[in-house]
Amino acid sequence: MKIKINRQALISKLNHVTKALPVKTTLAxxxxxxxxxxxxxxxLTGSDSDITINTSLPLEIFTEKGNVTLIEIEEPGGIVIxxxxxxxxxxxxxxxxxxxxxxxxxxxxxxxxxxxxxxKGLPAENYPQIELSNMMHEFVMPTSELKMIVxxxxxxxxxxxxxxxxxxxxxxALGGELTCTATDSxxxxxxxxxVEGGLTDFNITIPGRSLSELSKTIDLASxxxxxxxxxxxxxxxxxxxxxxxxxxxxxxxxxSAFIPTSYExxxxxNYRDLYGAVDRVSLIAREERAxxxxxxxxxxxxxxxxxxxxxxxxxxxxxxxxxxQTGSKLSIACSSLFLLDALKAIDAPNGQxxxxxNGDMKPFVLLDDGDVSNLQLIVPVRLED
Numbered sequence: 358m359k360i361k362i363n364r365q366a367l368i369s370k371l372n373h374v375t376k377a378l379p380v381k382t383t384l385a386x387x388x389x390x391x392x393x394x395x396x397x398x399x400x401l402t403g404s405d406s407d408i409t410i411n412t413s414l415p416l417e418i419f420t421e422k423g424n425v426t427l428i429e430i431e432e433p434g435g436i437v438i439x440x441x442x443x444x445x446x447x448x449x450x451x452x453x454x455x456x457x458x459x460x461x462x463x464x465x466x467x468x469x470x471x472x473x474x475x476x477k478g479l480p481a482e483n484y485p486q487i488e489l490s491n492m493m494h495e496f497v498m499p500t501s502e503l504k505m506i507v508x509x510x511x512x513x514x515x516x517x518x519x520x521x522x523x524x525x526x527x528x529x530a531l532g533g534e535l536t537c538t539a540t541d542s543x544x545x546x547x548x549x550x551x552v553e554g555g556l557t558d559f560n561i562t563i564p565g566r567s568l569s570e571l572s573k574t575i576d577l578a579s580x581x582x583x584x585x586x587x588x589x590x591x592x593x594x595x596x597x598x599x600x601x602x603x604x605x606x607x608x609x610x611x612x613s614a615f616i617p618t619s620y621e622x623x624x625x626x627n628y629r630d631l632y633g634a635v636d637r638v639s640l641i642a643r644e645e646r647a648x649x650x651x652x653x654x655x656x657x658x659x660x661x662x663x664x665x666x667x668x669x670x671x672x673x674x675x676x677x678x679x680x681x682q683t684g685s686k687l688s689i690a691c692s693s694l695f696l697l698d699a700l701k702a703i704d705a706p707n708g709q710x711x712x713x714x715n716g717d718m719k720p721f722v723l724l725d726d727g728d729v730s731n732l733q734l735i736v737p738v739r740l741e742d
Contacts, residue, residue, distance in 0.1 A: 358394060358434025358459045362414075363427040364452055364469075370401050370412050371444045373574045373598060378440045379405035384485075386437055390444075391484045392457075393435035398428050402484070403440060408567055409487045409601040410574065435481030438465055446474050487601065494530075494559050494586040496552055500575055500595060503582050506537050507572040509548045509702040509731055514565035515541035525562040527609040532558070538612055539565070544695045545612060545720075545734040546702060562609050563591060567602035574600055616734060617722065620713035622684030624654055625726065626661055626677050628705045634663055634675035635700060639693035641665045641673050649738055650693035654679075654686050654714070661712075665693060680709060689717045690740045699723050699733035 371390070379387055382405065391402040398415040417426045436459050443465075447455070452469035459465055463478045507526075515523035526539045533556050538547045571593060575582060579596035586592075586604075593600040638650050653662040659679050666672040700723070703710060709726040717740065723733040 358392075358436060358457070359430075359432040360394065360399070360458075361429040361431075361454050361456050362399070364447060364450060364455050366414055366427045367455075368447055370414050371447060373412050374401045374403040374410050375440055375444050376570050376574060377403035377405055377408045377410040382406075386479050386483055386485070388440055389437035389479060389484075390440040391435070391481055392438050393481055394430050394433040404485070404487055406485075407564065407603050408570060409599075410570075411599040411601075413597045415597075434459060436463065436465060437479040437481055437484050439476050439478070442476060443467075446476075491587050492585050493588065494557050495584070496556050497554060497581050497583050498552060500577055500580055500582045502550060503593075504572050504575065504577070506548050506550070507568045510537050510539040510546040511565055511568055511572070512698045512702070513539040513541055513544050513546040517541075522562055522605055522607040522609050525564045525605045525609075526568055527560070527562045529560045529609075530556045530558050538609075540610075540612060540615075543692075543736050544699070545615065545732075546699070547612075547616070547732045547734075549730040559586060560609070561586060561591065562605040562607075563602060564605055571600050571602070574598060615720065616732070617713060617715055617720065620684075620715055620722075622654060622687050622712075622714040623682065624661060624679055624712045624714070625681040625709050626679055626712075628700070628703070628708050628710050628725075630677050631661075631710055632697075632700050632706075634677050635693060635696050638663045638665045638673050638675055639697055641667045641670055648692045648694045649690050650696065651688065651690045651740065653688045654682070654684075654712075656682055656684075656686055681711075684714070687714055687717060688740060689714065689721065689737045691721075691735050691737045695735050696723075699735060702733055703731060 374390055382388060387404055393400045398413055400413045402411045414427060416428045417424050446467055450469040451471060456468040463480060465476045465478045467474045510526050514525060518524055523541055526537055529536045533551060534549055535552050536549045575595040583594040589604050591602055591604055651664045655662060661677045661679055663675045703723060703725045705725045705727055711724045711726055713722045718737055720734050720736050725731050
């Protein structure tokens with residue numbers, strides 16, 4: 358293989374592919390990036406067996422000023438290049454165009470304007486063949502909506518792997534509606550959408566890490582993302598990037614009974630006012646082990662009062678005006694950080710947020726008045742006397 362390639366264009370692709378490289382692996386070849394020339398340009402692949410990212414770079418791109426050549430291929434070929442060192446070298450080279458040549462079958466020469474580097478590679482044909490087979494489901498989702506679903510649920514996945522299925526986000530399609538749910542048993546985040554063009558029923562759980570990396574990788578410049586599902590794999594195709602992940606084994610718990618459908622007490626407040634108050638209360642609450650904040654609904658004063666207390670630092674009290682309220686007064690406590698995460702997921706700076714309560718020790722929900730398809734649920738903690 359012998360090519361010349363635009364350094365910045367290569368860096369932009371390596372930024373994606375290197376996200377799939379393993380930190381530790383017993384399979385040495387997976388620490389490398391599969392680098393192959395094609396008729397249209399080059400193909401780059403990185404994988405840790407759980408996640409596989411493939412992307413391509415064309416020979417040229419079209420701009421307002423005309424065609425810009427990105428790659429010149431003198432000799433086609435393929436090689437697996439040590440990923441970590443290759444990426445660091447490319448980033449540090451001081452050159453607009455670099456040369457990448459192979460010699461003695463698997464040695465790689467990288468040359469810039471002022472220096473050259475030699476790396477030991479591996480044959481491209483030895484790289485594992487990772488393919489999506491026996492496709493069972495296929496649908497298209499707006500890229501912006503996919504990224505939003507991840508942002509509104511990912512923070513609620515479990516970190517502890519004692520219950521592996523809870524470390525992922527459950528995607529369940531039923532009757533044309535897609536419900537995405539994440540929970541660590543202490544909080545729950547759920548988003549429901551209707552997918553245009555029809556949707557066959559399925560129930561899968563995608564690892565949280567995979568969705569986190571996917572969200573960083575997919576490009577909003579490609580408005581739609583094609584999604585393909587098999588028994589144990591899911592593939593996202595977005596522009597010139599393919600992102601494949603294994604699915605989690607096991608049955609995701611039925612959370613429907615956990616989510617209340619009616620509320621004894623409902624309180625609506627301005628989102629900006631609430632977010633600011635929670636943000637300030639969490640300053641002291643986070644210093645305590647449980648990050649606990651106390652919420653009190655005071656209908657007579659038309660106030661929602663939040664308090665946090667630290668024996669070593671001090672205490673904070675914030676008052677938020679209630680715009681609408683049904684039911685009686687209530688005092689409840691929860692993690693201030695859970696509350697802040699839920700509000701970030703709702704993200705309605707010009708809207709209202711509604712709390713739904715059913716007692717001081719029962720899970721309560723937060724809903725965006727402008728988008729009730731986004732539900733955030735938090736399990737309270739017991740108040741100290």
